[in-house]
Amino acid sequence: MIQLEPINGFFKREHALQALYPMRMLIVRDGAGFLCMNSGDYPLLKGRMFFIPEEGLVRLDGEITSGYWLSFSSLLYAEFLLQHLDPQAKNLFLNLSFRDLDLHRSTKTYQLLDQLKREINSKSDISFLAQYLSLFLGFTAGLDGYLAAFNLDDLQQVLRFRAILEQFYKQERSVQFYAEGMGMSAGKLNKFLDRVLGKSLVVLIKDRIMREAEELLLHSDYTVDEIAAQLGFEQTVSFSTSFRRHKGMSVLQFSRLT
Incomplete structure (x- = not known):
């Protein structure tokens, strides 16, 4: 229901990226070139996060030195929508969009992704992963602005609480x-x-x-x-x-x- 893999190397637009699930994100820690979609070509910039709609092949033309390729099921996305009822959440993956993260927010984002990867590898409960993904999307999309002021420990504690609440x-x-x-x-x-x-x-x-x-x-x-x-x-x-x-x-x- 969720796939998260580090991504790096040289890419040519002739080859599409493969994703196991329909909701897709490309997180560029460092790179140069373009994300190529039917709607146009979008620069790959340091600290840029792409929210990619279900439709259309994802092609890269350039080099990614460090980044993440994330895909997840509509079922996991539904939990995020239940917690975020505003139109911005519903439209997040409707069309291709992106956010440029400053250094402070980028650092937290990659720490959250590293932890999410560990949770996936340890086969954490799916309800826990749904809560983690919801927090991650709310934070990175800027929908939960208050989270930006928290340190990583606070974010992890919020996540732990949500997971316990969801279960019991x-x-x-x-x-x-x-x-x-x-x-x-x-x-x-x-x-x-x-x-x-x-x-x-x-x-x-x-x-x-x-x-x-x-x-x-x-x-x-x-x-x-x-x-x-x-x-x-x-x-x-x-x-x-x-x-x-x-x-x-x-x-x-x-x-x-x-």
């Missing part, structure tokens, strides 16, 4: 449970989350549960009772009350809108 949000509501998973006290974890995400753990858990509820209501044939049970509610009325508080409308009203 349906059944675990205890602050202590997540604190132990993060190796922190409950107070320290809440202070960290408030600093980096601007929300408490309780709010983050509720947000994730309600996001899943919306997805199930929109894209499944489960009954409201079944959805409530899947999301860890002992009674459907508790789920319905929480949903109304979160969305400002009842489950029935939401279902009618969609």
Whole structure:
């Protein structure tokens, strides 16, 4: 579902780059020449990241001294879209686009890529990789501007928290449970989350549960009772009350809108 490989050497436009998955990125650490697409030729510059649409062959004409070639499945991309609902996220791979990274952001980007490569090689859980990729895309595309101010340790801690939350949000509501998973006290974890995400753990858990509820209501044939049970509610009325508080409308009203 994800492929990440270092890329370097001389390339001729007669030969297309191969990708295992439809969503593609070229990260140029250092190089010169052109990325050649049907829409035109784009210079390969130091610190330039390309977001490449599914359609069209990817050809290079020039030399890449150091870089990465990344491709991933639409399923992994869907998690990123769930966390980033603005049009910029939806349009990220619609047409070819690129971002030029300054030295500070480039350093973090390559550190994140190196770590992602290690996670792939160690066969990390796919839900963890989905969270990692979502963080990476949000950071590099400039959609999560607040992440730019964090050091690498903070970014890794955010990633670890998201992975734990993704795995356990349906059944675990205890602050202590997540604190132990993060190796922190409950107070320290809440202070960290408030600093980096601007929300408490309780709010983050509720947000994730309600996001899943919306997805199930929109894209499944489960009954409201079944959805409530899947999301860890002992009674459907508790789920319905929480949903109304979160969305400002009842489950029935939401279902009618969609």
